[in-house]
Amino acid sequence: DIQVTQSPSSLSASVGDRVTITCRASQGIRNELGWYQHKPGEAPKRLIHGASNLQSGVPTRFSGSGFGTDFTLTISNLQPEDSATYYCLQRNSYPWRFGQGTKVDIK
Amino acid sequence: QVQLVQSGAEVKQPGSSVTVSCRASRGTFDTYGIDWVRHAPGQGLEWMGRIIPIVNIVKYAQRFQGRLTITADKSTATAYMELNSLTSEDTAMYYCARDGSESYWGRGTQVTVSS
Numbered sequence: 001d002i003q004v005t006q007s008p009s010s011l012s013a014s015v016g017d018r019v020t021i022t023c024r025a026s027q028g029i030r031n032e033l034g035w036y037q038h039k040p041g042e043a044p045k046r047l048i049h050g051a052s053n054l055q056s057g058v059p060t061r062f063s064g065s066g067f068g069t070d071f072t073l074t075i076s077n078l079q080p081e082d083s084a085t086y087y088c089l090q091r092n093s094y095p096w097r098f099g100q101g102t103k104v105d106i107k
Numbered sequence: 108q109v110q111l112v113q114s115g116a117e118v119k120q121p122g123s124s125v126t127v128s129c130r131a132s133r134g135t136f137d138t139y140g141i142d143w144v145r146h147a148p149g150q151g152l153e154w155m156g157r158i159i160p161i162v163n164i165v166k167y168a169q170r171f172q173g174r175l176t177i178t179a180d181k182s183t184a185t186a187y188m189e190l191n192s193l194t195s196e197d198t199a200m201y202y203c204a205r206d207g208s209e210s211y212w213g214r215g216t217q218v219t220v221s222s
Contacts, residue, residue: 001169034206036152043202044144044152046210055210087152091206094166096142101151 002026004090006099013078014107021073021086021102028068029092035064035073038101039084047086048073080106109133111203111213118219124191127216129203136184137161139205143177143188146215147199155201158186193220 003026013019023033031051038044046055048064051071061076075082083106088099110132119125129141137160145153156167160179167175174191186203200215 038146038152043212043214044204045212046206049206049208049210085151089152089154095168096154096157097168098144098152098154 001095002029002090002093002097004088004097004099006088006102008102009100010103010105012105012107015078015080017078019075019078019104021088021104023066023071023073023088023090023099025069025071025090025092029090031067032090032092033064033066033071034089034091035062036087036089036098037082037084038087044087075104078104078106082106109205109209109211111205111211113201113203113213113216116217116219118221119193121194121220121222123193124189125193125197125218126187126189127201127203127218129186129188129213131184131186131205137179137181139207141177141179141186142204142206143186144202144204145199146202147196150199155188160186190218193218195220 005024033051035048036044047058047062052064063074065072086102112130114128140157140159142157143155156177158165158177176189179186198220202215203213205211
């Protein structure tokens with residue numbers, strides 16, 4: 001099975017900051033990785049698919065990069081509504097697996 | 108716009124089973140995979156398994172092997188998730204999702220396991 005290690009587990013940043021979340025897969029997964037935002041009481045929302053493709057309707061301050069084993073989600077110009085938990089999901093091979101999550105707080 | 112409509116909240120006794128349904132309101136059902144994801148209190152998102160109805164392929168996360176069954180009824184565009192031998196650790200919000208070029212999620216079904 002492919003393991004996914006996500007970091008950091010939490011972070012606190014100010015409005016306008018740039019934040020970076022990383023996921024590392026235990027073996028190469030090409031670009032088969034998505035990023036999800038999850039807010040309490042809501043269904044998760046996919047932000048990025050194929051490692052770097054922005055989902056339609058998602059603000060352009062969100063961006064993804066990476067290929068193989070190392071991936072990054074960047075939030076530029078952090079906004080109050082970005083307070084949430086973020087997860088990566090590897091979908092290259094079964095069983096698919098989410099990262100452990102990163103809780104983003106706004107100072 | 109595809110909508111995934113899930114069945115209502117459930118309260119179950121330990122040792123029993125629960126079935127959650129997920130009906131696609133429109134769009135092509137059987138050519139896309141339907142995933143099941145859960146979120147337990149204080150935990151992260153957990154991928155449970157998926158079904159691709161057109162080829163009837165089903166995949167499960169290892170930890171649920173033997174007590175999770177995912178099925179689909181193409182005639183009603185409905186997917187089902189049955190989890191057996193419930194314990195308190197299965198108390199969670201259960202979501203179905205269809206992730207293709209677009210991503211659609213159900214609103215979730217709360218399953219509470221309590222005696």
